[in-house]
Amino acid sequence: FHSIQNEVLHLRRIKIADLELDSNLDSGEYRLLTENDFDKLNYK
Secondary structure, eight states, rough: GGGGGGGOOOOOOEETTTEEETSSSSSTOOOOOOHHHHTTTTOO
């Protein structure tokens, strides 16, 4: 966005691959991944 002079004021990751992140987690919080989560990430 910098190249078109638009400033990003807030950015939040909501999904990685097929894994949707918990919207109820505050910034900096985390939870342990389940086997199903690893499957969605194609982790082997």
